[in-house]
Amino acid sequence: MSESQSPVRPKRQSLLLKWSWRELWQGQLWPVAVALTLIIACVFALASLVVRVEKIMINQGRSMIAADLVLRSANPVSDSLVSEAKRLGLTVTAQTRFGTMAFSDNAMQLVSVKSVSSDFPLRGELVLQGSNRTQQQVNPGELWLSERLFSLLNVKNGDQVAIGNAELTVAGTIVQEPELSFNPFSQMPAVLMHEADLAATEAIQPGSRVRYRAYFNGTEAQLKQLQESTVLAPDQRWISETTQGRTGEMIERVQQYLSLTLILVIMMATATLVLTCMHYTASRTETVAMMKSLGAGKAFLWRWLARQLGLLFAIAAAAGLVLGLFLEWLLRLPLTDVLPQPLPEMGAMPWLVSLLVAILVSVPGIGIALWRLLDAPALAVMQRQTADTSSKKRYLLILLPVVALLLWVGDNPMMWLTLAGLFVLMLLLAGLGLLLVAGLRRRQWGPAMTLALSRIGRSPLASGAQLAALTSSLMLLAVIWLLRTDLLADWQQTLPPDAPNVFALNISPAQHQAYLNVLDESGLMRSDSYPIVRGRLVTINGQDPRAEDTGNGSESDDRQEGDESLRRELNFTWRDSMPVHNTLVAGEWRNAPGGVSVETGVAERLGITLGDTLGFNVNSQVFSATVTSLREVEWRNMRPNFYFIFTPDVMADLPATWLVSFRVAAEQSELVNQLGREYPTVTLLDLRTMATRIQAILQQVSLSLSVLAFLGVCSGLLLVLTLLRLSLSQRQQEIKLYRTLGASRSRIRATIWSEYGLMAVLAGIIAVLGAEALVAALIKWGFELPVSWHPGLWLVLPLLSIVLILLIISTMMKQLLRPLGR
Structure with missing residues (x-):
């Protein structure tokens, strides 16, 4: 066998x-x-x-953005691009957007027209409320109005409204549309019509300001292939969920x-x-x-x-x-x-x-x-x-x-920054811990602490590794939680619960004070009011920043030519004092004649510094101003913000309208309609739907990150507990040796408490230093947010370290001392 x-x-x-x-x-x-x-x-x-x-x-x-991917263009999207998208298996629809006047029998109003097909949108939800039913698509012959237009045009469902040369029937109200715009200065009351009715309006003529969008739905591979095979014109831009403001x-x-x-x-x-x-x-x-x-x-x-x-x-x-x-x-x-x-x-x-x-x-x-x-x-x-x-x-x-x-x-820079930072910090933290122990050994202590310090100093490599491991565990635990806290604080600061949700523009000087009085009497929270003049930046120190050759090199020229602030009219304002929601970062705010304060982002992109002379053009009137200060502006906070704020003497004689933002509560909705009726020439931009949706996303993000951070903290605690248990288990042989040399149970217990108590305090303090340094690096260079410090961490982390060690030693002390006699 x-x-x-x-x-x-x-x-x-x-x-x-x-x-x-x-x-x-x-x-x-x-x-x-x-x-x-x-x-x-x-x-x-x-x-x-x-x-x-x-x-x-x-x-x-x-x-x-109403789709998986959007192409925005100033010219009609080519048929070849649409054909290529369909060949790749993508679903395609289009939109034509332009501003024009809408006329009813009783009034007229400047509106933003969106011409769409019946399959719009590809993503999100379009809710249209008619007389007897709700629908999710626009049909030929229908005209859907935003709620404010009913009072501005004095119309009701079934009435006729003229868009250009086309007479269209008002079908109902736009209750919800997926696309949101975050620029209050570019919004007008919206109307939706079918693309089949666009030609009849004859509103699009040579020289008209029209914007075109093509919407695509498909797999990631299909979308990537379409982007790679398309050469964009200078006026075209891809929009995805990660580029949408x-x-x-x-x-x-x-x-x-x-x-x-x-x-x-x-x-x-x-x-x-x-x-x-x-x-x-x-x-x-x-x-x-x-x-x-x-x-x-x-x-x-x-x-x-x-x-x-x-x-x-x-x-x-x-x-x-x-x-x-x-x-x-x-x-x-x-x-x-x-x-x-x-x-x-x-x-x-x-x-x-x-x-x-x-x-x-x-x-x-x-x-x-x-x-x-x-x-x-x-x-x-x-x-x-x-x-x-x-x-x-x-x-x-x-x-x-x-x-x-x-x-x-x-090539994820954040990951490499984290890994490199952890490696360097572990070495530094271990060395710092041993230096502190060496310093403590030079002082006079009681027998238990002296024996504990002697034990740590006898094996510096093992003690350093143990201290580094314990410190790193606490540090990673803190990093996960602090990053979550800083991210949420940044998002909540940019859109706080009391953020403005309605903008009033085009307030005439004659209406200005009366309009503010109505807002104040209604108990609404409002911003300061700002005079608005639209103009362009035309020179920097006498040089045209859009010129092909400014002497700064082609790379600089391309960067400047592509900057949005040079390609469109900007909103200028003037004030005696700096807006409270701006931060002065350079220079000083003063009312010296001919001064201008510049937002730091545009200053950095265009190379503007303190003392530079900037030239502007407003309604063919050219004037200049000297840069006296640089301001940091948070563009996401739903408050009026500006690239350039002038001293009053520069622009006070120019004709201007006024802007104010305010917050309307849910129970004050009728007030918006009342303001629209009493001040028909004032443009009201109702951003409540947008703000509500952003707040909902913030709530989801907040809870999700909190749960993830909690899981990360649990993993860190598990590592700390494992480390302490194994460390104490390895001490049993030493404890037997101490007993053989005549040490009592009380002396051994005191030594263990002294050693691990000292390690807990050192690990907690050093972990705070490491966590603050690593979080600051990640926040500044990884997430590109302002760095903040966390005073509460200096108390919480050392206490957490001490509590964990107390729990572990308390549960294991009896086992450690079991072989010993009295």
Whole structure:
């Protein structure tokens, strides 16, 4: 009978399997299984939520541009581009937008006309309310008006309104449309008509200011292929959910935060796995040495470990995915009221990513330690080996996750900034901790603290690594939470709950004070009023910034020529004092004759500095002003903001209209219509729908980031707890030695409390320094936001560190002192 047919082999296999089970559950391998389970569960839950939140944010952003991708053009979109899009399988529709006068039998009004097809929009929701029904598309012969136009034109459903030469029937009210504009100066009351009626209006003539848009829906690959195959004209621009002003910036930063949180959680979970595996290796060195002394070869030992690892990974994968599903559901509970229904599908990505990440971190995290374990000599059964005699080739296993990280991170500067910052900070923090310990050792302390400092100083490398690991865990925990806090603070500051939601423009000087009186008597929160004159910037220090050759090089010329401030008329104003929602960053605000204050963004783009002389043109009148100050402006706060604010003497004699913004509560809706009737020449821009939708997105983002940050904090706490438990477990041999030398239980207890109490305080303080530095770098260069400091962190993090160590030591002290007598 051959060996393969021998009954001994199956019996041996059965014994190895039973041994593997016993080793897994009764030995020291179960903490590795728990760590791996938590890695899979955390990555699965976080990846699932990341996928859902990203899809929700993208869907929200695309619903606000009415398609997956939009092409904006000043000229008609070519038939060849539309044909190419259809060839690629994209759904296409178009819009023509222009301003013109609308005439009823009783009044007239300047309106913004949108000519669309019946399949508009491709994304988002168009709600049109007629006399007897609600519909979602525009049909030929219909004219749909924004609510204010009914009072401005004095019409009702069924009346005729002339748009150019076409007489169209008023079909009803535009209740909701997907496209939102964030520039109050460019808005007029909107009307919707069908593209089949456009030619009859004859409103578009040579020289007319018309804007064209083409809307595309399809897969990411199709959209990318269309963009790559299209050469844009100078007047054309692609618009996507990440380029659409306020929401685009918000979506982009949410995606950055989600990716950053995911990689930090993976790093902390990996550290937990490596620590537990190192502890397992240390506890099983004598077992492997004994097996080798009894004749076991490496092949047998590898099979023995392979069975354990196979069982470990299978159990961890099953438990991790089940736990991950439950955790993902649990994380969504706070978001139930704000997440759309049905939720976007998470797809296969979280399942694959969680298992792939587990494999990638397990190969070096477990493999290096086990390789070293199998290289332990048989002599180790009699004498503990301190030198590392195993092959250095095992460290090549690190290349597997490193290469995967390179492929994943790619050219993402935020990830590289984070990883590089973490590496440098870990070295600095470890060195700083040891320097502080060295300084403390020079002072006189009690016996317990002296012994604790001596123990830390005896092994500076191990103590430095331990302190760096504890500090880094607390620091990463703080980074995740602080980034979430700073992002939300920035978004909420740009659109606070009391932000203006209605703009009144074109207020004549004769109406100005009376209009403000009506607002004040109605108890409305309003901004200051601003005189408005439209004009152009024409020279900088006597040079035309749009000239092809300014002597600054072609790159500068191209940059300046492409700046939006040079391609259109701007809104100029003048004031005695700086707006309260602007920040002075250079120069000084003074009312010296001939002065102008410039917004920092346009100043940087055009190379404008203090003392420069700028030339302007208003209604063919040319004048100049000297730059006296630079202001920082938050364009997203829904308040009146300007590139240029002049001293009163420069423009006071020019004819101007006035602008004011105010906030209307839900119960004051009738007031907007009343203002429209009493002041028909004043243009009212009602942004309440837009503000409500942005607030809803902010609420979703706020809760989502809070949940993700909480998961990241839990991962950090798990790492800290694991680190402390393993560190204390390794102290048992030292404690026995202390007892042999005559130390009492109380002295040993005091020493342990002193050592870990000192480490807790040092780790907490140093972690605050590291977290503040890393968050400041990420906020400034990653998210491009103003840096702020967090005084509360200096109290919370050291206290958290102390509390964690108190909990761990309290639970383990009895076990540590169990072998000791009184």
